[in-house]
Amino acid sequence: MDVDFAQWYTDVVKKAELVDYSGVKGCMVIRPYGYAIWENIQKDLDARFKKLGHENVYMPMFIPESLLQKEKDHVEGFAPECAIVTIGGQNQLSERLIVRPTSETLFCEHYRNIIHSYRDLPKLYNQWCNVVRWEKTTRPFLRTSEFLWQEGHTMHETEEEARQETLQMLQVYADFYRDTLAIPAITGRKTEKEKFAGAEETYTIEPMMHNGVALQGGTSHYFGTGFTKAFDITFTDRDNQVRYPHQTSWGVSTRSIGAIIMTHGDDSGLILPPRVAPIQVVIIPAAQHKEGVLERAGALRDELAQRFRVKLDDSENSAGWKFSQYEMKGVPVRLEIGPRDIANNSCVLVSRVTREKKVVSLDQVTEEVQAMLDQVHAELLARAEKNLREKTFEARTYEEFLDIAANHPGFIKAMWCGDTACEDKLKDVTGGVKSRCIPFHEEHLSDVCVCCGKPAKHMVVWGRQY
Amino acid sequence: MDVDFAQWYTDVVKKAELVDYSGVKGCMVIRPYGYAIWENIQKDLDARFKKLGHENVYMPMFIPESLLQKEKDHVEGFAPECAIVTIGGQNQLSERLIVRPTSETLFCEHYRNIIHSYRDLPKLYNQWCNVVRWEKTTRPFLRTSEFLWQEGHTMHETEEEARQETLQMLQVYADFYRDTLAIPAITGRKTEKEKFAGAEETYTIEPMMHNGVALQGGTSHYFGTGFTKAFDITFTDRDNQVRYPHQTSWGVSTRSIGAIIMTHGDDSGLILPPRVAPIQVVIIPAAQHKEGVLERAGALRDELAQRFRVKLDDSENSAGWKFSQYEMKGVPVRLEIGPRDIANNSCVLVSRVTREKKVVSLDQVTEEVQAMLDQVHAELLARAEKNLREKTFEARTYEEFLDIAANHPGFIKAMWCGDTACEDKLKDVTGGVKSRCIPFHEEHLSDVCVCCGKPAKHMVVWGRQY
Numbered sequence: 001m002d003v004d005f006a007q008w009y010t011d012v013v014k015k016a017e018l019v020d021y022s023g024v025k026g027c028m029v030i031r032p033y034g035y036a037i038w039e040n041i042q043k044d045l046d047a048r049f050k051k052l053g054h055e056n057v058y059m060p061m062f063i064p065e066s067l068l069q070k071e072k073d074h075v076e077g078f079a080p081e082c083a084i085v086t087i088g089g090q091n092q093l094s095e096r097l098i099v100r101p102t103s104e105t106l107f108c109e110h111y112r113n114i115i116h117s118y119r120d121l122p123k124l125y126n127q128w129c130n131v132v133r134w135e136k137t138t139r140p141f142l143r144t145s146e147f148l149w150q151e152g153h154t155m156h157e158t159e160e161e162a163r164q165e166t167l168q169m170l171q172v173y174a175d176f177y178r179d180t181l182a183i184p185a186i187t188g189r190k191t192e193k194e195k196f197a198g199a200e201e202t203y204t205i206e207p208m209m210h211n212g213v214a215l216q217g218g219t220s221h222y223f224g225t226g227f228t229k230a231f232d233i234t235f236t237d238r239d240n241q242v243r244y245p246h247q248t249s250w251g252v253s254t255r256s257i258g259a260i261i262m263t264h265g266d267d268s269g270l271i272l273p274p275r276v277a278p279i280q281v282v283i284i285p286a287a288q289h290k291e292g293v294l295e296r297a298g299a300l301r302d303e304l305a306q307r308f309r310v311k312l313d314d315s316e317n318s319a320g321w322k323f324s325q326y327e328m329k330g331v332p333v334r335l336e337i338g339p340r341d342i343a344n345n346s347c348v349l350v351s352r353v354t355r356e357k358k359v360v361s362l363d364q365v366t367e368e369v370q371a372m373l374d375q376v377h378a379e380l381l382a383r384a385e386k387n388l389r390e391k392t393f394e395a396r397t398y399e400e401f402l403d404i405a406a407n408h409p410g411f412i413k414a415m416w417c418g419d420t421a422c423e424d425k426l427k428d429v430t431g432g433v434k435s436r437c438i439p440f441h442e443e444h445l446s447d448v449c450v451c452c453g454k455p456a457k458h459m460v461v462w463g464r465q466y
Numbered sequence: 467m468d469v470d471f472a473q474w475y476t477d478v479v480k481k482a483e484l485v486d487y488s489g490v491k492g493c494m495v496i497r498p499y500g501y502a503i504w505e506n507i508q509k510d511l512d513a514r515f516k517k518l519g520h521e522n523v524y525m526p527m528f529i530p531e532s533l534l535q536k537e538k539d540h541v542e543g544f545a546p547e548c549a550i551v552t553i554g555g556q557n558q559l560s561e562r563l564i565v566r567p568t569s570e571t572l573f574c575e576h577y578r579n580i581i582h583s584y585r586d587l588p589k590l591y592n593q594w595c596n597v598v599r600w601e602k603t604t605r606p607f608l609r610t611s612e613f614l615w616q617e618g619h620t621m622h623e624t625e626e627e628a629r630q631e632t633l634q635m636l637q638v639y640a641d642f643y644r645d646t647l648a649i650p651a652i653t654g655r656k657t658e659k660e661k662f663a664g665a666e667e668t669y670t671i672e673p674m675m676h677n678g679v680a681l682q683g684g685t686s687h688y689f690g691t692g693f694t695k696a697f698d699i700t701f702t703d704r705d706n707q708v709r710y711p712h713q714t715s716w717g718v719s720t721r722s723i724g725a726i727i728m729t730h731g732d733d734s735g736l737i738l739p740p741r742v743a744p745i746q747v748v749i750i751p752a753a754q755h756k757e758g759v760l761e762r763a764g765a766l767r768d769e770l771a772q773r774f775r776v777k778l779d780d781s782e783n784s785a786g787w788k789f790s791q792y793e794m795k796g797v798p799v800r801l802e803i804g805p806r807d808i809a810n811n812s813c814v815l816v817s818r819v820t821r822e823k824k825v826v827s828l829d830q831v832t833e834e835v836q837a838m839l840d841q842v843h844a845e846l847l848a849r850a851e852k853n854l855r856e857k858t859f860e861a862r863t864y865e866e867f868l869d870i871a872a873n874h875p876g877f878i879k880a881m882w883c884g885d886t887a888c889e890d891k892l893k894d895v896t897g898g899v900k901s902r903c904i905p906f907h908e909e910h911l912s913d914v915c916v917c918c919g920k921p922a923k924h925m926v927v928w929g930r931q932y
Binding site for chain 1: 486524579600614
């Protein structure tokens with residue numbers, strides 16, 4: 001893993017049966033074990049969205065080219081990576097159709113039909129779907145031409161309310177990453193250069209992977225009235241004035257599975273955070289041919305299945321083979337039970353993170369499994385926080401910045417003048433270190449830009465990215 | 467509704483806010499109230515699939531043209547209705563990509579990678595996704611160029627097991643239609659002419675809409691080894707022989723929402739079967755400005771929300787407006803509560819189907835609501851069964867067939883020789899009456915084909931279709 005992280009990643013996604021490669025360039029097959037993680041992510045996020053009043057909808061997957069072109073910055077950003085349908089029903093189409101790379105334009109077209117009065121606001125819509133962004137080099141989950149995601153699109157009466165929504169949804173993502181995936185992250189605002197095409201502000205959540213590289217975990221955008229003007233969406237406000245609504249959008253994708261793998265995994269393979277693990281507890285019987293073992297293990301499976309996602313592996317494979325198989329698949333808790341355990345009314349729980357073994361009474365097994373799952377979550381989070389802390393550096397001078405960029409993989413905190421030219425230069429000289437975000441709580445490390453020496457405007461977190 | 471059913475349908479889907487038209491030809495926007503029905507359908511079907519051991523996966527949405535062409539009958543069936551991507555990332559693609567109309571070919575390509583031994587079988591996969599079939603004339607839910615569905619694709623060691631799976635999944639669909647959607651249906655086998663492109667057998671569930679027209683509600687296909695030979699998928703069996711696995715596929719789509727609308731609706735609008743209704747109970751306060759009314763209604767909402775999907779409408783609109791609004795939206799049970807009810811510790815429940823009013827004690831309100839929801843389901847099912855019974859006719863002669871086809875909308879049971887020529891002729895002379903299926907329980911109505919007079923092979927159910 002520490003020798004060749006990229007190869008480790010490729011091996012793990014394949015051996016743990018998360019994905020298969022397909023004959024379609026840049027597209028992946030998400031296999032049952034991988035898709036079950038996505039289903040658990042969906043269930044968790046969807047409940048968070050609905051609790052805040054969001055409703056799910058479904059928009060067409062095709063965008064007429066003229067519709068995508070209505071907002072200038074937006075089309076410029078996405079045109080280079082579009083897949084385009086030119087033939088339908090054996091005829092050349094009179095207008096080309098873009099396979100959605102994101103759906104702002106489609107939501108705007110619909111909102112134009114249904115928003116007329118302040119009584120129609122806010123509109124808080126979300127959709128779960130597939131999108132396509134044509135990529136030259138691809139890696140499972142991290143960068144694929146087609147991926148799955150959710151995209152929230154909301155409309156509001158006032159700028160203040162829309163800005164609040166933008167920040168609220170970023171916080172939802174941060175809570176989800178921490179509380180569900182056990183992944184800590186830096187959150188903040190993107191610079192002008194790194195903003196979403198057409199947005200006034202883009203906020204981002206940036207977890208750090210085990211190797212110190214950032215992965216953009218989710219983004220939340222405030223659009224102001226840029227799109228609503230371009231699409232002529234208006235409403236009559238409380239004072240009978242015609243106004244443009246204020247807009248947001250926000251999304252998290254199957255990249256989050258990549259983040260799980262690269263944040264928590266180790267040399268034995270995957271480690272899945274308990275709250276999204278398809279199998280939370282695997283029961284492995286010892287001496288399963290002995291009388292009563294499989295019966296007791298089966299009863300235990302049924303008992304635990306009332307609270308947890310459980311699998312009993314009673315196959316003919318050796319216990320040793322099973323151990324390494326489920327370690328590789330990242331199952332958080334292993335439960336071993338054999339004739340001697342049964343005689344003692346006990347079983348053994350083993351944590352995937354620490355490998356700690358704990359003998360527990362069968363009378364308390366539900367509580368003990370719950371406790372170990374919570375402990376695995378806490379340990380994963382603590383370990384990832386330690387990694388984030390230890391691989392975050394401060395640079396006060398240009399030389400310091402270059403030295404860290406060359407020798408210490410991780411995030412760099414450094415002051416910045418606000419000019420895109422300095423971002424470009426730092427990226428060029430370091431071979432890829434970019435601004436991740438301007439964090440919400442900026443520290444004052446120095447008075448001047450680490451690159452050009454002009455007065456500093458912001459502290460920026462910099463880093464390489466997936 | 468009985469004057470112009472097509473116009474009634476169009477009005478209902480629009481006024482009940484199920485869909486909006488989009489600027490993309492043949493594609494629809496599924497609005498929150500419509501999408502919530504689909505989410506309830508998904509939850510119900512998904513649980514039925516998983517209970518039988520099926521796992522969800524996700525395949526790419528693009529099919530390289532050469533892959534689609536591997537099975538001859540299949541490509542012939544689907545080529546005329548394909549949407550084709552020819553440009554990706556601003557370059558002409560070297561191979562054109564078909565937007566999936568169905569995914570047999572993609573599943574086969576993947577199965578080829580992962581099936582090697584009888585130990586790898588059965589494979590019981592399903593996916594929830596969008597598909598595209600280019601349509602000339604479209605109607606929301608019934609026929610759209612893009613639609614949402616689930617497609618199950620399974621592989622088995624033996625023909626017997628695969629045939630069992632095919633029939634089992636048809637039964638799952640029939641149970642789902644009856645027990646969840648309150649829709650009865652005829653089930654059976656499609657004729658050679660009406661089979662799915664590439665299938666050896668196609669089984670179908672055919673509910674009858676209110677106006678006597680059939681809607682294909684779901685299909686289940688047995689493929690034999692046609693695809694597995696074309697894709698060279700083999701496994702080593704228990705006797706160490708290399709063999710081809712036997713394959714099935716089965717699907718239900720957003721058309722099922724069209725079936726709900728056209729089976730249960732009435733002149734006041736939608737009627738939603740309680741088990742998929744986004745709002746099962748709407749609470750409408752009377753004299754809501756009077757002290758204590760909204761508080762009591764709110765407490766009632768919280769109490770009922772523990773068991774049901776409930777909405778309290780405390781808006782400023784009149785009670786009369788609210789009544790017709792939620793009738794139009796098909797909410798199964800209306801709960802009215804005002805000052806006098808509160809004084810009597812009671813409220814009024816109103817059934818959307820019969821309009822029957824029932825005064826119930828607030829102490830028993832949960833049980834009473836449950837009872838009325840069950841009653842609505844039973845009434846909807848009974849009414850639909852009556853419609854199916856009353857609009858199913860028997861034809862023993864050619865003249866009788868033509869007379870029924872011209873004057874009595876509905877299904878026609880009639881004997882058939884087995885020749886496609888007779889199916890073609892009956893369709894032509896009646897302007898669209900086609901064979902729906904050969905039902906599992908055939909009756910013997912006569913010895914000869916209703917069309918040509920040659921010896922009869924089967925009893926077929928005939929009808930017009932959406």
